Amino acid sequence: MGGENPYQDDRGNRDRSITADGAGASVDVTRRDGPVAVSPGGPFLEGRAMTGGYGKSGPDILHGCTIAVDRGEIAVIVGPNGAGKSTAMKALFGMLDLREGKVTLDGLDITALTPQARVRAGMGFVPQTHNIFPTMTVEENLEMGAFIRTDDYRGTMEQVYDLFPILKDKRRQNAGELSGGQRQQVAVGRALMTQPKVLMLDEPTAGVSPIVMDELFDRIIEVARTGLPVLMVEQNARQALEIADKGYVLVQGANAHTGTGKGLLADAEVRKSFLGG
Template sequence: MSPDTTQAEPYLVGEAMTGGYGAADILKTCTITAAKGEIAVIVGPNGAGKSTAMKALFGMLPLRSGSVRLGGEDITALQPQQRVAKGMGFVPQTHNVFTSMTVEENLEMGAFLRRDDIRKTIEQVYDLFPILREKRRQPAGELSGGQRQQVAVGRALMTEPQVLMLDEPTAGVSPIVMDELFDRIIDVARIGITILMVEQNARQALEIADRGYVLVQGGNRFTGSGRELLDNPEVRRTFLGG
């Protein structure tokens, strides 16, 4: 997947982001970018600011300095719901499905901003995640962890996002389910959607990443293609277990 070279800069840019909760800055001039149709992955130790960087990009964390741009437009001052309207989708790590609602009702909830016919998008989600078509009448709370994650990603896709942000999408699932979720994430990127994800399974995530970021103490420690980071001896030794 080659980035879209017609743009002067990557589609999503969080530049020199500094901010946190209360007086403490968790992010310190952190820069994250992702091009159109690219899979960008943020990895690093616990407490490095990975999820905080995602929240800053999505407008859930006010920045003290720095900026966020989407398709060349400065969106730093926009609220999360305004960013959704601009084409950003966000899947949090937990509490990301309506457990008492059916799979299909969850997908319909994802289209709350839309006023057009959503059936085509629902069918696209079912094509991407065939198990959801099979279980569309079942309450989401009865599904396995991996299937719930598919519902959560599917619901975010119902907004027809240009950028899909995933916070630890494979947390708590088996290696087989993780591989399947990563395959589906690759499929989503292939249709031109930019993927940005925080992932604890760093090695596996970098294997599918076009671009990778290793954060340490709220700042950029290493940046490169997924392959460059996997091949970097210091990254391997310090962050990937050798």
């Protein structure tokens, strides 16, 4: 980037005494929402035959990739590094322009909506990194999650605290001071504050210990049991497929294998190619 736009020339930006980090958010606020069409039938959330990449002219990363999740299900996207797992999820969330394919949520075609509008439409998204407000308290993080709500959200906050009791104990502490696993709980809790219709998690267990990972998975199962569809991208393929109702194996931006979590675990080819035998 920056080659054609002189305003984005990055020279001199390392001097943090005059400029702050984090400028130029990756969410494009100048984009406008397109129309929403009714598209009945199909799964609750579906990205059908998605093809696209980053930016207006970037190379395609996804090639006709289809991801779907239904009510009460946990769907997991797994695959080797660089397979486009996170990209597929970002495509569902509207963070890249699709050249082909469409995204439907609850019977509505939302392909033309911006990520901000998709949050309002009922998508809860937990990014892989930078998914909390580090200098704000746990409680303030949750409050910010409920920013778009105009009704009383205290009930939802209690539900989040019931789900993650440790957060209730630490609610006056800055989220940035918590451990990795606790931060992820804050991030998931923040996303739940909008009362989303579907929860999307981008590698929720990245960088946490195996014990914490198991606990996080338990919590995610608990969330899914309430009827909320959960879609997640996972690096720890084996553990993730064990809890998944539906699994998608992506290879080079395309669907390689699709099936139930158990089915994929039993599939000899899937095991051989990237579960390590």
